[in-house]
Amino acid sequence: MAVYTAVSAEALGDFLRGFDHGELVSLKGIAEGVENSNYLVDTTTGRFILTLYEKRVSADDLPFFMSVLDHLASDGNPVPRALPDRTGTLIHELCGRPACLIEFLSGVSVSHPTAAQARAAGAAMGAMHESLAGVALERPNTLGPEGWQALLARCGHDLDAIEPGLFARVTQAADDVVAGWPHDLPRAVIHADLFPDNVLMLGDRVSGLIDFYFACTDIRAYDLAIMHTAWAFDARGEAYDAAVGTALIAGYADRHRLSDAERAALPILAQGACLRFLATRAWDWLNTPADALVTRKDPLAYWRRFEAYRQGLFA
Template identity: 65%
Template structure:
């Protein structure tokens, strides 16, 4: 979440008038994240999230995201569907951007998840994947493996402005992952593709919300778990790996989908790919962040450090 587009109180009040949600009391920009503009909105009838979709989220993709959230909500999963206005519309326009008013979910996102919390989060991802077994809409992964090399080339030698040698390190890692990727051999489904700790709301050791589905797509099911593993099993800088958190995450997921021998053998390749994906997208954002955006810039090197862990595990298995 972030704020790129600023919304006046007058424009927001007029927007809310389309809904049966009461009158505006206050609105506060949410600085975390990098994708869309988000506000925490309080009205006389409750609390909501206002999201304005920025350039990385294509308006044509919004019906897929809304349909997925509606599907998961109907299955009883703790997700935030969009609120419909009086005419039954979920997708609006505000300040020249597609916009939605979204259900607010209580809970807190974690900075240092425990194994118990990771177990619950892995279980929630498994339940989500089981719930989409009959979800028929599809969407390509716009940040999937086919996009990594083009993004790497767009960043180019500017990567070395972030850290000396980053360009060549990413080039070598990308070549290795591309050579070992077995994408056609995995089960595929709708996935979240970005289930970081800040996209999981917790109450104590229980999951109260799965949020921010704007990278959701159709891709390798267990890749979703690999993305989660890279995000949950390390500290924010990617320097310290917590094996117990990683093991708990997988154990929770396996309550729904036990990993096959093939998936276990390929897991570190998938996780290395996830590290490359997030290192590249963070690097691009680092190099191209608008000067006036209220947004927390994330360090791509934190994912290069994670990458070294998965590469080392691959070496161990090969000897």
């Protein structure tokens, strides 16, 4: 469960008095997620999400995320906007953390996507990239190749406590991926974390794209590669579902051009994505206090995916 900061009904009641969204009726911590504290808030006028930003989200980056969301929502993408208070302020402080009140979107995230759902989700990413083409917003990817190499180095030999020999294997893997990393592909604002749990669906239709807090400027096809690693495997990273993987890419290509060079780069981009998620999961695995109300995610599930891509999954 991800609730790092407890918010009392009194504190939230006071907070809501600054908005035109009614009075507090109920407040529930949301179990899903690992990064931020999220609450489901019902008021006398509707339902909202309250997010308190923790851990990896810097308050300085929030204006960038809010601008991306605002642009995407204005262009018809199903993303939640942050709601302004009566003074027009979007980003607040609550219980000592940066906080936003956010539009609630209906839908559920699927644990085992079907090919039809993957196709729709791929198309939603394609539409998002279409909207973001040429948008002059910039945020460097702090979890790009240099970022994950640095994080793996900080984990150091503690990685061997996760699996003996892991440190040496991932260090070599990271060197290999960095050596083959493409530098001439189109770059744009990307989501960078569009896992199934960040896509809300009603049946086979996408009703929401959420959790833009890793959004950044990077290789556009890297976003699709990240999505492929997250959607097309079982949770342990053991079984690859080719129908889901193929549908995802086909759905994307229906809505946004995927050049031959981008397609050819997907294997190396996917390997990089695996190391990026292995790195953050391993760091959290080694550094999450035992009493934290959060379910840690398995780093090795990303090492298994890495091996699958390295052995030519796309070939």
